[in-house]
Amino acid sequence: MAASGENPEILFWVGCAGSFDDKAKKVTKAFVKILNSAGISFAVLGTEEGCTGDPAKRSGNEFLFQMQAMQNIQVMNAYGVKKVVAACPHCFNTLKNEYPELGGEYEVLHHTQFLQKLIDEGRLKIQGGAYQGKRITYHDACYLGRGNDEYEAPRSLIEKLDAALVEMPRNRKRGFCCGAGGGQMFKEAEPGNKEVNVERAEEAIAQDPAVIAVGCPFCKTMMADGVKHFEKEDEIKVMDLAELIASAQDL
Amino acid sequence: MDALKYLPQILFSVLFLAGIGLFGRNVLKVVRNIRLGKTENRNDNKGERIKTMVLVALGQSKMVTRPLAAVMHIFVYVGFIIINLEMLEIVIDGVFGTHRIFAFMGGFYSFLIATFEVLAFLVILGCAVFLARRNSGAVKRLLSTGDLKGWPSRDANMILVTEILLMCAFLSMNAADALLQQRGEAHYITAGSFPVSQLIQPLFSGLGNDVLIGIERFGWWFHILGILCFMNYLPYSKHWHIIMAFPNTYFSKLTPKGEFTNLESVTKEVKLMLDPSADPFAAADPDAPLPSFGAKDVTDLTWKQLMDAYTCTECGRCTSECPANNTGKLLSPRKIMMDTRDRLTEVGNNIDKHGKDHKDGKTLVNDYITPEELWACTTCNACAQACPVNIDPVSIIIDLRRSLVMEESAAPGSLNAMFSNIENNAAPWQFSQADRLNWAQEN
Numbered sequence: 001m002a003a004s005g006e007n008p009e010i011l012f013w014v015g016c017a018g019s020f021d022d023k024a025k026k027v028t029k030a031f032v033k034i035l036n037s038a039g040i041s042f043a044v045l046g047t048e049e050g051c052t053g054d055p056a057k058r059s060g061n062e063f064l065f066q067m068q069a070m071q072n073i074q075v076m077n078a079y080g081v082k083k084v085v086a087a088c089p090h091c092f093n094t095l096k097n098e099y100p101e102l103g104g105e106y107e108v109l110h111h112t113q114f115l116q117k118l119i120d121e122g123r124l125k126i127q128g129g130a131y132q133g134k135r136i137t138y139h140d141a142c143y144l145g146r147g148n149d150e151y152e153a154p155r156s157l158i159e160k161l162d163a164a165l166v167e168m169p170r171n172r173k174r175g176f177c178c179g180a181g182g183g184q185m186f187k188e189a190e191p192g193n194k195e196v197n198v199e200r201a202e203e204a205i206a207q208d209p210a211v212i213a214v215g216c217p218f219c220k221t222m223m224a225d226g227v228k229h230f231e232k233e234d235e236i237k238v239m240d241l242a243e244l245i246a247s248a249q250d251l
Numbered sequence: 252m253d254a255l256k257y258l259p260q261i262l263f264s265v266l267f268l269a270g271i272g273l274f275g276r277n278v279l280k281v282v283r284n285i286r287l288g289k290t291e292n293r294n295d296n297k298g299e300r301i302k303t304m305v306l307v308a309l310g311q312s313k314m315v316t317r318p319l320a321a322v323m324h325i326f327v328y329v330g331f332i333i334i335n336l337e338m339l340e341i342v343i344d345g346v347f348g349t350h351r352i353f354a355f356m357g358g359f360y361s362f363l364i365a366t367f368e369v370l371a372f373l374v375i376l377g378c379a380v381f382l383a384r385r386n387s388g389a390v391k392r393l394l395s396t397g398d399l400k401g402w403p404s405r406d407a408n409m410i411l412v413t414e415i416l417l418m419c420a421f422l423s424m425n426a427a428d429a430l431l432q433q434r435g436e437a438h439y440i441t442a443g444s445f446p447v448s449q450l451i452q453p454l455f456s457g458l459g460n461d462v463l464i465g466i467e468r469f470g471w472w473f474h475i476l477g478i479l480c481f482m483n484y485l486p487y488s489k490h491w492h493i494i495m496a497f498p499n500t501y502f503s504k505l506t507p508k509g510e511f512t513n514l515e516s517v518t519k520e521v522k523l524m525l526d527p528s529a530d531p532f533a534a535a536d537p538d539a540p541l542p543s544f545g546a547k548d549v550t551d552l553t554w555k556q557l558m559d560a561y562t563c564t565e566c567g568r569c570t571s572e573c574p575a576n577n578t579g580k581l582l583s584p585r586k587i588m589m590d591t592r593d594r595l596t597e598v599g600n601n602i603d604k605h606g607k608d609h610k611d612g613k614t615l616v617n618d619y620i621t622p623e624e625l626w627a628c629t630t631c632n633a634c635a636q637a638c639p640v641n642i643d644p645v646s647i648i649i650d651l652r653r654s655l656v657m658e659e660s661a662a663p664g665s666l667n668a669m670f671s672n673i674e675n676n677a678a679p680w681q682f683s684q685a686d687r688l689n690w691a692q693e694n
Contacts, residue, residue: 014687014690016677016678016679016680016682018690019678019682019686019687019688019689019690020678020680020682020686020687021680025690025693028690029690029693032691044688044691046687046688046691047684047685047687047688049677049687050673050677050678050684051673051677051678051679053673055669055673055679056669056670056673057511058511058630058649059652059656059662059666059669059670060545060649060652060653060654060655060656060657060662061653061656061657061662061666061670062513062514062517062544062545062653062657063517063520063521063544063657064670064673064674066513066514066517066518066521067521067524067525067674068673068677070521070522070525071525071677089509093507093509093510096507097506097507097509097510098510098511098513101513102513102518142509142629142630142631142632142633143509146508146509146631146632146633146635146636147507147508147509147510147632148507148508148509149507173636174316174572174633174636174637175633176574176577176633177574177629177631177633179574179578179629180629181629181630181631182628182629182630182631183630183666183669184629185679186665186666186668186669186679187626187663187665187666187669188663188665189578189580189627190575190580190581190582190623190626190627191579191580191581191623192575192578192579192580192581192627193578193579194577194578194579195578196574196575196577196578196629198578199574199577199578200574
């Protein structure tokens with residue numbers, strides 16, 4: 001797009017999970033469908049995108065993080081990127097908070113924030129559709145919630161679907177981690193008596209939801225595995241908010 | 252004989268100055284220890300910092316998540332602050348040999364004393380509830396096992412019992428005083444109102460004036476000496492939080508919790524690596540200290556991280572919210588803070604004993620905190636969120652991880668695999684960067 005002189009409204013930061021992980025790719029496609037139906041011009045970096053460095057940084061490998069950051073910043077600055085939307089709270093947090101000091105200053109939004117904005121501006125209309133009246137519980141992603149104090153955008157999207165939002169006892173600031181952050185996604189858990197995702201899935205299942213809504217590809221994997229652990233995967237779906245919106249409207 | 256008359260005043264003045272002096276020395280030692288940390292700028296946004304301090308320390312806004320503890324804590328906290336107003340009168344009376352010097356305020360004085368008495372009662376109530384919670388086994392995070400085994404538990408109980416004793420001394424003093432006032436004993440002018448201590452007056456009513464004077468004087472001395480001793484006990488105790496909470500919340504992290512620091516030492520190296528015009532054979536500045544990455548010991552942490560450690564009152568709200576701890580992992584954010592403080596105290600004591608450059612061969616990692624604890628963290632920030640005084644355990648965990656990874660190459664094998672994936676194909680999994688856009692062609 002840049003080559004043809006076009007200036008897209010946003011850069012959609014797909015992220016590694018969104019590019020490669022089967023569950024997260026569904027979110028990527030759902031989000032793109034929403035963007036297309038709302039007529040939002042967007043670009044992706046495609047093969048020029050690289051890991052933001054988040055998992056390396058949280059695991060203590062600051063070198064690798066900054067190498068990744070500098071390379072991504074070079075690419076984004078070369079394209080004159082101004083506004084970035086990430087469908088992953090880890091990418092979102094890193095791009096928004098940790099890139100500016102290294103020379104990458106952009107307006108960065110999580111996809112739930114962007115969708116909320118589109119709705120507020122009247123550029124996206126969603127109706128309840130398939131989820132009207134359904135019980136949906138929302139699992140806060142640490143890096144969106146506590147990490148960046150965004151608790152309401154995802155919830156307002158669920159309310160826009162006319163679904164019944166049911167809260168887990170530990171929600172918002174007290175939201176219980178899915179167990180994937182800080183590099184845990186890529187390693188075996190340290191010895192303990194329970195998996196974190198099993199504990200959280202148990203809490204979610206207790207709300208008897210039709211859907212556990214998430215806003216993070218790692219949460220999605222962890223919660224889906226947790227639901228499977230209790231053999232509830234036929235009754236309870238784990239879906240990203242972008243998937244919920246896209247499928248509610250049958251996009 | 253005049254000299255003998257002034258003996259209590261002289262004794263009081265000496266003890267009071269000694270107590271304050273010793274406290275000053277202890278404070279300076281803590282300040283010295285905190286300054287062993289690396290520099291970090293927390294002087295920006297003064298307005299927001301004051302607001303945070305007023306809200307979180309003064310206003311205790313983060314206590315409210317647990318209502319019973321919050322209410323009881325407010326009793327003890329307000330009681331502590333307000334009753335210390337009484338200290339002013341005690342000090343003046345002690346130095347000049349007067350009795351209830353502020354009695355001239357009349358009705359207002361009665362109001363003040365009555366307020367102090369009610370607060371003293373509430374402090375006793377609060378401390379009793381805290382003792383019950385702590386020792387009945389009802390609250391898991393307060394059990395005298397695990398992190399709190401031994402000294403930390405004794406410390407907590409000692410503080411609560413001391414506070415109860417101090418308040419009992421205050422109330423007995425008032426009860427005896429009121430009786431002496433009624434009996435018209437010289438020196439005991441009619442002043443004050445005693446809504447709480449009048450309830451214990453009947454216990455004393457059969458006693459002679461001499462005994463009552465003894466009780467009154469004992470209560471007075473016990474109260475003031477108790478406070479002087481308690482003040483000097485603070486720096487060795489979790490109770491230190493009553494002072495540290497204020498600077499610690501003022502210097503709170505104001506950036507989003509998800510934002511971690513970018514290591515400057517690394518930025519320099521990375522810029523050099525990515526700069527095509529950098530001379531790879533350029534001789535390094537021989538005087539420049541070797542850069543170190545992350546923290547191995549307390550002196551590698553920043554002063555704010557060390558201040559955090561001194562502020563911790565071991566309430567365990569962090570650990571009770573920690574997903575790793577909740578699922579049986581070794582990690583306890585509270586222990587991270589306690590270990591950091593204990594190690595810092597040890598380093599400080601070494602400096603006092605053996606001089607500034609003494610090395611004892613120990614480090615915070617390994618000797619106090621094991622890698623297994625560090626690797627259990629999900630960096631979810633539940634601990635930092637739960638902390639009533641804005642301590643940030645995650646930043647310490649990350650700095651210790653940085654040292655393990657960048658100085659010792661001691662990351663778990665699976666994380667090393669993730670690192671090399673990112674290095675080789677810019678994703679934490681083994682997928683080729685060339686395939687990043689394949690999703691666009693799929694259905």
